[in-house]
Amino acid sequence: MEPIMTSGSFSDAESVQTETILERFNQVFLTHDPAALDDLVADDCVIENTQPAPDGSRHEGKAACIALWRGIATMQGAHFEPESIIARGDRGEIRWRLVWGADHASSVRGVNLMRVRGGRIVEAQGYVKGA
Structure with missing residues (x-):
């Protein structure tokens, strides 16, 4: 597996x-x-998930967010391929497949x-790319 590219991140302490x-x-x-x-x-924590279209589901609070992410992380027969992580201050983006x-x-x-x-x-x- 190739390392995650982190180009574009700032070098200040918060980033x-x-x-x-x-x-x-x-x-x-x-x-x-x-x-x-x-x-x-x-x-x-608040998550706006990718599904269902058009706006995705909203999950509020630590327990709800962890439950959603735990389910995604442990999906059988699926895996993520990382593309990049970019951080700017308190904001960041993770690109993936x-x-x-x-x-x-x-x-x-x-x-x-x-x-x-x-x-x-x-x-x-x-967000995901759609047809």
Whole structure:
């Protein structure tokens, strides 16, 4: 597996912290091990998920966000291919491809737009490329 590219990140302390949190978060999905989520997700976290169209589902609070991400991280027969992580202050983005089959048509590219506060994720909006 190729390392995640982190081009475009800023080098100020807040950006470095955000990038570190997003890299740790991304590892949950690459390793299918959601154990780190408890330390990464804030009590007041809010997720706007990629599905269902057109706006995705909204998940509020630490328990709801962890439950959603745990389910995604442990999906059988699927894996994420990382593309990049970019951090700017308290904001960041993770670009990825979700693969669930052998051919290219059995995958989708997406991005998570994230916000970090106090070393924890407080906001995530997920988007995927559609037809």
